[in-house]
Amino acid sequence: MSEYEAMLAAAIKEARQGLAEGGIPIGAAIFDQSGKLIGAGHNRRVQHGDPSAHGETDAFRNAGRQRSYRNLIMVTTLAPCWYCSGLIRQFGFRTVVVGESRTFQGGVEWLRSNGVEIVDLDNMDCVTLLGDYIRAHPEIWNEDIGEE
Amino acid sequence: MSEYEAMLAAAIKEARQGLAEGGIPIGAAIFDQSGKLIGAGHNRRVQHGDPSAHGETDAFRNAGRQRSYRNLIMVTTLAPCWYCSGLIRQFGFRTVVVGESRTFQGGVEWLRSNGVEIVDLDNMDCVTLLGDYIRAHPEIWNEDIGEE
Numbered sequence: 257m258s259e260y261e262a263m264l265a266a267a268i269k270e271a272r273q274g275l276a277e278g279g280i281p282i283g284a285a286i287f288d289q290s291g292k293l294i295g296a297g298h299n300r301r302v303q304h305g306d307p308s309a310h311g312e313t314d315a316f317r318n319a320g321r322q323r324s325y326r327n328l329i330m331v332t333t334l335a336p337c338w339y340c341s342g343l344i345r346q347f348g349f350r351t352v353v354v355g356e357s358r359t360f361q362g363g364v365e366w367l368r369s370n371g372v373e374i375v376d377l378d379n380m381d382c383v384t385l386l387g388d389y390i391r392a393h394p395e396i397w398n399e400d401i402g403e404e
Numbered sequence: 405m406s407e408y409e410a411m412l413a414a415a416i417k418e419a420r421q422g423l424a425e426g427g428i429p430i431g432a433a434i435f436d437q438s439g440k441l442i443g444a445g446h447n448r449r450v451q452h453g454d455p456s457a458h459g460e461t462d463a464f465r466n467a468g469r470q471r472s473y474r475n476l477i478m479v480t481t482l483a484p485c486w487y488c489s490g491l492i493r494q495f496g497f498r499t500v501v502v503g504e505s506r507t508f509q510g511g512v513e514w515l516r517s518n519g520v521e522i523v524d525l526d527n528m529d530c531v532t533l534l535g536d537y538i539r540a541h542p543e544i545w546n547e548d549i550g551e552e
Contacts, residue, residue, distance in 0.1 A: 317456040321455050342488070402496045
């Protein structure tokens, strides 16, 4: 297992925890370059009634205040939406590890064009975990990405 | 006072509350088209140690789950950063009222180019409120926008 795959495992664990709580199974984790976990989180729309808690933003919140994000790695089970892509750009993350971008592409091309390295692991566990959820709860998924 | 100026007053009230709490004075409020307040909030980086709580995202969180944002108006004392601009785009707000864009421009041109109406009120109270804070606490402001 590569270092990035090991990091993705932490994000998948978060996604599974979210599913176990009755929520949307998307998770994220932030690591430093030595592989130390700085913060992890998962989508909490359903659990907390909180539309601002996407996986990435929840991990970012849980990481607390940081002076710089340039040498931190954002790892997420799903390609980040515009909201989370905006966070990545504003705070200067330079590397994003994406579990999959088949279900949803979000802002990954925009991030690439702005110099962010995107490592897409095309992980089938991520595809299945979210795909099964969306088939069962399409209305909650659409709400989570602002689709009507 | 125009309807948008009255909405901005609610966001400025939030910014002043944040300042009174010892935080960065940026506030936001979300209204429906009848002028009803749906949610309001302010930057809480300092108060809660929460880097994810920008004015706009705090207002968005406090508004709770919404089925659609197309007919809601995001009002903010400062031009939204990339993070908050990404939120506005992902969730489909079509109108954003900005107190000022002199201090910081964020993603307003990007939003405009994606069809979002930006109403910039160029309000001097907003300019002074944040400008005074930045002069006193430049390091916290830089942290808030990911500048090193």
